[in-house]
Amino acid sequence: MKKRRLIFGMIGGLLIIFIIVTASNVMLVNSRQPSPQPTEVVINEVKAVEHLSKAIMYKTISYQERSKFDFTEFDNFISFLEEIYPSVHTQLELEKINEYALIYKWKGSDSSKNPIGLTSHYDVVPVLAGTEENWEQPPFSGTVENDKIWGRGTLDDKVGVIGILEAVEFLINDGFEPARDVYLMFGFDEEIGGDEGALKIVNTLKDKGVTFDFVLDEGGAIVENMVPGVDQPVGVVGISEKGSATAELSIEGSGGHSSQPKNHTNIGRIASAIAKLEDTQFKGDLTGPGEDLFEYVAPEMSFPMRYVFANKVIFEPIIEQILLQQPATAAGIHEVLKRHQAP
Ligand SMILES: [Zn+2]
Incomplete structure (x- = not known):
């Protein structure tokens, strides 16, 4: 009897120690969030929204079969950028690689420093034929409704192209000069691997001996209800990229007549x-x-x-x-x- 009480006592004691240790670990957890530096956003919001909305309307679609690309849409999209961002197109050097991959170079005050790179892509994935009716808003409408912009590319990744150019246009007009060179690099076939866009941009800059201090690409987002136990929105920063693998399965076997199907x-x-x-x-x-x-x-x-x-x-x-x-x-x-x- 005494022995059993002793065992229970020991288990109880260990349980209490466990609770105390684990609970005090919770106490030791402090927030690691930096305190935000409030900035006054002075960009013309109405114009910026209109620009992204219009950008969505260009059907710059990447198809797996390159022969299906409609390059007039790509030409028109590039002309549209020239039209809405005049300062960018007079102040920055624009080099077109493979006609449609864009490298803008913004000269900084000290070109001896390594430049920084901002990248994005303006192609989007196709809409599966026959599913147009399932869209709440047509995929290339750029509809603006209830503080939302609808369509292909709003998130992936015309928002990147328009966001970057909008900021640079604003800064140029505001008299800002970067301390080092800034490269803006926009691909046109990212959704099918980027072989003719991003890869060619990389090779071109490599040949020129350009080494970046850092490069920012798309990836990550401000997400809600994705991280378990967190109610606030979480800014997820992508710091690496996963590879992908495609498996093709084939099988060999005999056929048969439909009147006498095999079990398998x-x-x-x-x-x-x-x-x-x-x-x-x-x-x-x-x-x-x-x-x-x-x-x-x-x-x-x-x-x-x-x-x-x-x-x-x-x-x-x-x-x-x-x-x-x-x-x-x-x-x-x-x-x-x-x-x-x-x-
Ligand atoms: Zn993307």
């Missing part, structure tokens, strides 16, 4: 192969950039999540399970590198 037709066999492939998911591993993200976001989380993250050493398997449930967070922790050793 070739279609069924290949379908189960696809299902198996889909079931073989990458494991979760909270390390690297994914871990860094949560180091910064965890202090802003609701208590249960903050508790779990403050005691990551203990709860890591649970955290990974939570993050694996959503594609966006799962992508941040998928353990890709070691996966190829798996069966």
Whole structure:
């Protein structure tokens, strides 16, 4: 009897120690958010919105088959940029690579410093034929309604092109001169890999011996309801890019007559192969950039999540399970590198 009481006492004691230690870990978590520097935005908002809305209307579509590109739309888009950003086009040097990839060079006061680069792309993905009716607003309408701009490219990535040019046009007119050279680089075939755009831009600048201090590209966004346990919007900064892989599955087998179907037709066999492939998911591993993200976001989380993250050493398997449930967070922790050793 005494022995049992002793065991219960020990378990109770350990539990109390566990609670005290883990709870005090939560206390030690301090916000890592920098205090924002308020800036007065003086850009003409109405004009900026109108510019993006109009930019959406150009059907600068990247098709997998390059022969399908309608380059008159690309020509018209470039002319449109020249028209709405006159200062950019008189003050900056514009070099067109492969006719449609654009490099703007903005000379700074000290060209001996390494330049910085801002990049974006103005091509968009096609709209699947027959799905036009499913759109709340037509994909190339650029409709502005209830503080929203609709259409292909609003997020990916005409907003980048227009945003950058809008800012530079404003700064030039405001008499600003950058301290170092600034390159603005816009691709036209990013959605199909960028071989004729971004890659050619890189090669051109490499040949000229241009080395950047840093380059900012698209990626990341201000997201809501994506990070579990955080109610506020989160600014997700993309600091690396994942690769991609395409698998082509083929099968060999005999055919047959539809009056005498086999139990497993070739279609069924290949379908189960696809299902198996889909079931073989990458494991979760909270390390690297994914871990860094949560180091910064965890202090802003609701208590249960903050508790779990403050005691990551203990709860890591649970955290990974939570993050694996959503594609966006799962992508941040998928353990890709070691996966190829798996069966
Ligand atoms: Zn993009």
